[in-house]
Amino acid sequence: MSLILTSPAFANGGSIPGLYTCDGDDIAPALDWTGAPGGTKGYVLIVDDPDAPDPAAPKMTWVHWVLFDIPASVMSIAQGGATPAGARDGQGDSKPRGYGGPCPPIGRHRYYFRLYALDTLLGDLAGANKAVVVEKMQGHVLASAELMGTYQRAKR
Numbered sequence: 001m002s003l004i005l006t007s008p009a010f011a012n013g014g015s016i017p018g019l020y021t022c023d024g025d026d027i028a029p030a031l032d033w034t035g036a037p038g039g040t041k042g043y044v045l046i047v048d049d050p051d052a053p054d055p056a057a058p059k060m061t062w063v064h065w066v067l068f069d070i071p072a073s074v075m076s077i078a079q080g081g082a083t084p085a086g087a088r089d090g091q092g093d094s095k096p097r098g099y100g101g102p103c104p105p106i107g108r109h110r111y112y113f114r115l116y117a118l119d120t121l122l123g124d125l126a127g128a129n130k131a132v133v134v135e136k137m138q139g140h141v142l143a144s145a146e147l148m149g150t151y152q153r154a155k156r
Contacts, residue, residue, distance in 0.1 A: 003035045005115045005145035009079070016111060016149040022103030023153060028065070028081025033115055036072065037142045040117040043070035044137055045077070046130055047092075049102070051109040063130045064111065065099045066090025068137075069121045088122075091129040108152035117143045 009029035010016050018024040031045070047065035051058045067077075070087040081099040083089055094100020102111055118140045125132055 003033060003037070003115065003117055003143040003145040005031060005033045005113060005147045007031050007113070007147060007149075010149045012147050012149075014149055016102055016151045021101040021151055021153075024101075026099075026101040027079060028077065028099035028101070030077065030079040031113065031115075031147070032076040033145060034075065035143070035145075036075075036117050039119050040072045040142055042068070042072055042118050042121045043074070044068045044116040044118060044122070044133060045070065046114050046116075046133070047099070047111060048114075048130070049104070049109050049111050051104070051107070053105050055104075055107040055109055062094070063092045064094050064101065065092050066128070066130050066133055068125070068128075068133050069123070088125070089127065090125070090133050091127045097127065102151035104151060104153060108150050111149050111151060113147040113149070115145045115147075116141050 007029045020029045045067040049062040052060050052062035074084045089097040120140045122136045
């Protein structure tokens, strides 16, 4: 069995509903996962957009959410994105902590929700950003799963 990440809010490759964006309530969609490998001690969740600022000419990957040390016993995150007990918030580009939803300035962007099962917990990294979390998890990833959604703002 492999690690699988899903959301009741949108299908893989589908459009992310406005509720979960800057045009709505800007809350995290519910996420569920199954298939954790044996030896999993915790999870890391990273949500980013590789199409910033313009999908026709991307210049950077914009980080929307970094959550790490999610306990191995946790298999979902409820709509709204409350940090599970024991988990730690990292630093994203959208907000100092927690989920910052899609808000593309131009075009339809892709948003990757990536979940990593680790054989360790990363510990207190004091609000680390994506780069620090990715560096610390090197050599500890047992499995990973990806869910991609898209979003384009209405013409204004």
